[in-house]
Amino acid sequence: MSHSHDSHAAHADAYFVPHGSKWPFAGSIAMFTTMVGVASWINEVAWGKWVFFAGVLMLLATLFMWFGDVIRESIRGHYNKQVDTSFRMGMVWFIFSEVMFFAAFFGALFYTRQFAMPWLGGEGDGVMTNSLLWQGFSNAWPSNGPGAVGGAFQTIPAWGLPLLNTLILLSSGVTVTIAHHALKAGHRKSLLFWLGATVALGALFLYFQASEYIHAYHALNLTLGSGIYGSTFFMLTGFHGAHVTLGTIMLAVIWLRCARGHFDKDNHFAFEAVAWYWHFVDVVWLGLFLFVYVL
Template identity: 75%
Template sequence: MAQTQHDASAYYVPHHSGWPFLGSIALFTTMIGVANWMNGHDWGQKVFFVGIAMLLLVLGRWFGDVIAESLQGKYNAQVDTSFRMGMMWFIFSEVMFFAAFFGALFYARQFALPWLSGVGDGALTNEFLYNGYTAGWPANGPGNIGGSYETIPAWGLPLLNTLILLTSGVTITMAHHALKQAHRKSLLVWLGATVLLGALFLYFQATEYHEAYTELNLTLGSGIYGSTFFMLTGFHGMHVTLGAIMLAVIWLRCAKGHFSNDHHFAFEAVAWYWHFVDVVWLGLFLFVYVL
């Protein structure tokens, strides 16, 4: 049963909510759609977008309820601490998420490909299965899976996108300082600049993907290099998209005066997430594009 009194020692317990259940259905629908889409079933694409639409609707209504509870003064310092701990654990889970993908990249480059080419314990495998195969990176594996392709130069659009994200890290920090000093005009300018930089990053990444598919024959099916390249950069792009949406929502909340200079955890949470996205991209730029 929800509490109606919220003193300094009380911990707010909300009413039962159906949003987690509906969110799980949306995620399951999205997963079914993308799995079948990638396996060549045309209906998978439609199911995927239906799942995404369901997920956006659920998240919008769910976060709307949380915002309403915050504006009604139902959250105190204890709830704020719980929010902070929850965001920290969420970002830690995201670190592990990308660590798994980076691990797959490193394992393929440092162990799997040399083994298939006859190094160490892979001598018999190379002799009987892939005789004459020589490991190298980037590679599409034995059999030239996906055909020949070209890689994307690191010092073109990837470098530009790196500068864009680094700049956005500066602008979000400036926005945070403006919020703590109660300078709303500066806050909206710097925060708006961060949103625009995020959108610009996504535009250039879409341009890069289009060039990869239409001009370089670099696709998701281009062997181990193509799969790891699009897996890492694609999931990072998804995180940038979510981050940009959250920043836009925070901009609207700042414009409506939802935050004070000492109570603005929602802003801080999104800023933490955005800095995390920046750091992950630096790793991607180095290990996917440069090395």
């Protein structure tokens, strides 16, 4: 299952630094193109949409080739324990930045429900705000605010598709853990089966979330424009869905790498990194399910 390292294997005292990589430069051009495209598209410039998609394609191509280089360097044995530690620290800080990203949106939801809504309803310091600006508005959640932005809407019951998606994601956390144990035990068929099951569960989650969004927009009038409830609902669930999409792609790539025998029981940080990320996505969803759907 493991690739034999060649004569260029990294030594304990040599930290591998790639020379002359063109990918950071290519990536910056791709990101600049993407941002110019999205800014132009938002401002209704005719060519904005196409520049945005061109930038996204450039970015995807850059990432594909850059990660390809990293994989080849790893297989050739260029990375030692010191480099492995750097990768681990990088992944830890990346996941921490993602935690902070979601904390901002959960914070917005918390502030709205615990402070802004009661004030608008006339509680505490909001007595004058309520009597002068929004007389008759009472604090109740879910709400599209005193302006009834977006019109009347219905919410999605927690105990339908959201509960099913919770069970799907929790199951995927179990399957990826079983796959990890299979990798460490050298059981290739078991590894590929359970990792494949994790990819399938991720794809199933996304299918159900897409179905939920279509139902919300067409049958419930629940949209991103449905006041503060619609905004927080779609920002939290939407960005989480984007992270599940990324995680599923990462798991699929790792499945292909496992099938090609890139890892052994001692050297498989790429697998571990994706497993960490997937568990992070799981935990965020549990918070989401509780604070967005149930409470």
